[in-house]
Amino acid sequence: xxxxxxxxxxxxxxxxxxxxxxxxxxxxxxxxxxxxxxxxxxxxxxxxxxxxxxxxxxxxxxxxxxxxxxxxxxxxxxxxxxxxxxxxxxxxxxxxxxxxxxxxxxxxxxxxxxxxx
Numbered sequence: 001x002x003x004x005x006x007x008x009x010x011x012x013x014x015x016x017x018x019x020x021x022x023x024x025x026x027x028x029x030x031x032x033x034x035x036x037x038x039x040x041x042x043x044x045x046x047x048x049x050x051x052x053x054x055x056x057x058x059x060x061x062x063x064x065x066x067x068x069x070x071x072x073x074x075x076x077x078x079x080x081x082x083x084x085x086x087x088x089x090x091x092x093x094x095x096x097x098x099x100x101x102x103x104x105x106x107x108x109x110x111x112x113x114x115x116x117x
């Protein structure tokens with residue numbers, strides 16, 4: 001059961017209240033500090049380049065977990081969730097796109113297939 005459905009959010013907005021269920025509105029000072037530190041370190045840019053390089057070498061595409069496993073094995077990225085964060089950013093920049101779903105070679109689950117443009 002979902003705790004915060006669209007109805008609560010819609011009710012808050014209709015009442016003229018801020019959407020309390022949105023991370024865009026409710027970001028803590030520590031979260032902002034962490035984001036600023038990651039951006040300043042250049043990690044976001046480096047991680048994006050790793051993801052893009054991996055996908056360009058694989059025209060058939062890959063899931064985020066396949067990219068993460070390869071990047072971790074190569075010692076290029078330590079956190080697999082970094083890959084999941086970079087893919088939508090690269091998509092917004094028009095560098096990658098979603099190409100459906102397929103069974104992931106790492107998890108065995110059906111995951112989004114990403115390809116480089």
